[in-house]
Amino acid sequence: MDDTLTFAIYDKAGTYKRQFSGVEATLDLAGNVIPTATFVLDDDDPALGAVLANGARAAVLFRGEQRCRGLIRRKPGTGPNGQVTGHVVGDLRKLWEWQGRPVPSATIDAQTQAYRTYTGPSEAVFKNALAENFARLGVPWVVAPSLGRGSTTRAEFRFHPLADKVLQALTADNLIVTLDYLDGQVIVDTRPARTVPGVFTVATGVPDEFTYDLTGPTATRIIVGGRGEGVERQFVEVRDTVLEADWNDIIEGFVDARNTDEDADITVDGLEALAEGAPKSGLTTTLNETDRFRYGTTYVEGDLVRVRVGPIDRVQPISVSVTETTEDGLVVTPHIGDIEDDTDTILAQQIARLARGARDTGRR
Incomplete structure (x- = not known):
């Protein structure tokens, strides 16, 4: 497998332009979270023309697979004889940028019902909402058929971002959104999160230092x-x-x-x-890659791992950060965790909850 981050650059129409690797770069991946990546180029790099074009896009390849593709949204630079940093946001962002309408098949002046309600397994709700609004938008995005996976849920749309109403239930059912690119189309599907075999303890060398928290129920x-x-x-x-x-x-x-x-x-x-409101047993730790725990071979983002440390014995989803620098080379850092002690992170989560509530109120 190729242990380097490779960037393939496309224009706004999806036409391949060029690719490069061996530069300072990062890649951050988590299940049902918008993937992000960065790369740094000298300001005389031959790839810079394609990167700076309006609507330029990048696919990020790592260990033999395309791990994300999306818009190069920001391109800050320095000069003269400086550098340009490309900031890539994955195409999953569209689920936050596209809305679910009360009547997706009608024009904006013919929204004759208050809400469009979808009920059923979380996968079916997710895919039905997306399919109706992709058709409305006329975009080359295709939704794979639902297999009826997930628990029963309901989503009600009144110009809400699609992700607002469908991703939480999908994530709770350990279903991960996938995007595949074929003949100019984006194929949206879901896959069940896989569980890495075995139980990881401190003795296995996989978990690093950890913190945990046990919290009782807030509602019965x-x-x-x-x-x-x-x-x-x-x-x-x-x-x-x-x-x-x-x-x-x-x-x-x-x-x-x-x-x-x-x-x-x-x-x-x-x-x-x-x-x-159920009881919570939170665990946060950085994991170490080993022969039995390797990104792209035994797990990818969103997959599950069972960790037994301290009083905690639980299964949690994996996220991963990849960095490549001239000083340290390529470093892959898997993470699990749902304890947020950082003040900025807690504030961001509170703001996000308030924003969702405001969107609900403002659209009634």
Whole structure:
């Protein structure tokens, strides 16, 4: 396998221009997260003309496979006799940039219903929403048929970004979005996350230093408020009696589902809220590559690994960072983790949640 980051440059129409490798570069990959990459070129590099063109795109190849493709969105540079840095954002970004309309098949002045609601397995909801809006946009993106994988969920669109409403359920079901490129088309599909064989402990040499956190439940019963007002409003309650017995605790919560369709099963909203409020056992660690744990051979981003360290024994998804520098050569760093102690990260997550709430409110 080729242990270097290789960049293939295309123009805005998808026509191949040239490729290069052996430069300072980075690549960051995680399941159902927009991939990003960077590369640095001298300002007299022969590839610079293709890189600086409006709409230029790059595919990133590593260990024999294309790992992401996307727009070279930023190109800051210095001079004279300086360098240009290309910042690549993967095409998964389109799921945040394209919206789901209430009536995808109609013009903007003929949106005759408040919401477009999709119900079913998370894979089917994801693919149906994408297919209808790809057709509306007239883009060369094709959705592979659904195999009906995932738990039952519901997504309601009123000019929301597609990713806002469909990716969370998909990720919870360990289904990873894939993009393949064939004859000018982008083929969107999902794959189940694979679990790396074995259990990794400190003795295996795979986990490095780690931190962990154990948190109790924040909800054991959820009341869901559906359509109607006052005494006419519909209510259902969803309980996790096993969790209540295990912790000898009752914690009630409320979910507003008044904007659902008249015949919608609003227990889905309660089950999702219970999942969010379930006990958490967080683990964050950097992993070391070994012969039995190697990117592109035994795992890729979004796959799962079981780690047993301290009091934690759990399965978590893997993300990976690849860096290539003249000083250190190529370094592959796998990560697992869901503990966010960094203030900036916590603030960013809070802002993202507020933004999703604002989008819901602003589109009603």
